[in-house]
Amino acid sequence: MLHVDPTKKRPKVLIVGGGLGGLSLGMLLQQTDIPYENFERASEPKALGSAIALSAASGALFKQCNIYDEVVAIGKKTLALQAIANEQRRVDYRMDFSAQEVLGAIGHVIARPALHDLLFRQIPKDQIHMGKKVLSTDDQGDKGVTVTFGDGTSTSGDILIGADGAYSAVRQSLFKRLKAQNKLPVADDVPLPYSTVCLVGQTQPLNPAEYPHLLQDDCQFINTLEENKPWAWITLTTQQGTMCWSIIRFVEESKTSTDDKNNNPSVGQEWGPEAAEAMCNEVHLFPVMSDNESSPGLWEI
Numbered sequence: 001m002l003h004v005d006p007t008k009k010r011p012k013v014l015i016v017g018g019g020l021g022g023l024s025l026g027m028l029l030q031q032t033d034i035p036y037e038n039f040e041r042a043s044e045p046k047a048l049g050s051a052i053a054l055s056a057a058s059g060a061l062f063k064q065c066n067i068y069d070e071v072v073a074i075g076k077k078t079l080a081l082q083a084i085a086n087e088q089r090r091v092d093y094r095m096d097f098s099a100q101e102v103l104g105a106i107g108h109v110i111a112r113p114a115l116h117d118l119l120f121r122q123i124p125k126d127q128i129h130m131g132k133k134v135l136s137t138d139d140q141g142d143k144g145v146t147v148t149f150g151d152g153t154s155t156s157g158d159i160l161i162g163a164d165g166a167y168s169a170v171r172q173s174l175f176k177r178l179k180a181q182n183k184l185p186v187a188d189d190v191p192l193p194y195s196t197v198c199l200v201g202q203t204q205p206l207n208p209a210e211y212p213h214l215l216q217d218d219c220q221f222i223n224t225l226e227e228n229k230p231w232a233w234i235t236l237t238t239q240q241g242t243m244c245w246s247i248i249r250f251v252e253e254s255k256t257s258t259d260d261k262n263n264n265p266s267v268g269q270e271w272g273p274e275a276a277e278a279m280c281n282e283v284h285l286f287p288v289m290s291d292n293e294s295s296p297g298l299w300e301i
């Protein structure tokens with residue numbers, strides 16, 4: 001928890017990005033009376049993504065911000081991860097997460113849209129500005145920082161936080177400035193590398209008569225690791241009766257966003273619908289498993 005000296009002028013914080021990171025910071029600042037504003041490029045919150053597995057350690061954050069009960073209500077507790085690593089669907093290992101007595105909480109899996117919605121509701125409406133895409137930032141030293149938006153407007157503050165994702169405009173602006181001053185570390189002067197491509201999604205609520213494992217109290221968290229194939233996929237049951245999933249393809253050689261921009265504009269810099277559809281076509285017949293308590297192994301569902 002942040003502690004603020006009430007006798008000192010409070011710096012105004014500008015948070016760029018209304019994702020989980022930017023909203024979580026806003027929620028924390030809300031507890032402290034530090035003035036802040038959040039700027040998000042999307043015109044409205046979009047229910048995107050799969051599920052987030054929050055470790056037990058995150059319980060303290062939600063308790064401090066008085067939303068722990070809601071987190072518990074919208075999440076499914078994660079007691080274990082089951083993993084399989086072969087074509088026979090045998091459980092290779094189980095990872096026990098049920099360390100409540102050590103960490104003071106248990107971990108939860110929450111559908112990303114549900115967690116985003118919860119965090120979004122913690123920020124007063126007049127402190128989050130939608131449709132504000134940051135194009136550039138200008139550091140004026142002791143005078144603070146100014147950010148300029150795509151709609152031609154700008155705003156100023158004392159502290160700028162870039163919570164605008166992997167291809168952060170705030171970071172790019174900062175790096176450009178540091179490079180011009182010969183202060184950019186060599187390790188940072190390279191295009192962003194990646195070695196996996198991940199496709200995520202969530203089903204509609206499913207019929208529990210057809211998929212009874214959805215009724216289990218704890219999250220059915222299954223990680224399938226194929227042997228000698230460049231694929232791994234995870235499925236998770238949610239409190240809302242859906243299944244969240246993510247599929248990872250390991251690319252042969254580490255790539256960068258610049259490679260992809262040159263070869264395929266729909267991948268890398270921004271994930272486009274054509275690339276997502278192509279990957280869906282490759283993976284849509286992959287088997288989805290469920291834990292089978294009556295015999296050692298996993299069932300295909």
Ligand SMILES: Cc1cc2nc3c(=O)[nH]c(=O)nc-3n(C[C@H](O)[C@H](O)[C@H](O)COP(=O)(O)OP(=O)(O)OC[C@H]3O[C@@H](n4cnc5c(N)ncnc54)[C@H](O)[C@@H]3O)c2cc1C
Pocket residue numbers: 016017018019020021022023039040041042048049050051052053112132133134135163164165166168169170200
């Ligand atoms: C659509 C999406 C779905 C995801 N799904 C999952 C998932 O299911 N499971 C999982 O474990 N992880 C998922 N992730 C990754 C996970 O959300 C991230 O690890 C985590 O959310 C990082 O949070 P963040 O706030 O730092 O960045 P992000 O979640 O990427 O949020 C960045 C925010 O900044 C905004 N933004 C970007 N550029 C600008 C700009 N120039 N000006 C203003 N705003 C800007 C974006 O619109 C976005 O809302 C997902 C990420 C995204 C973007």
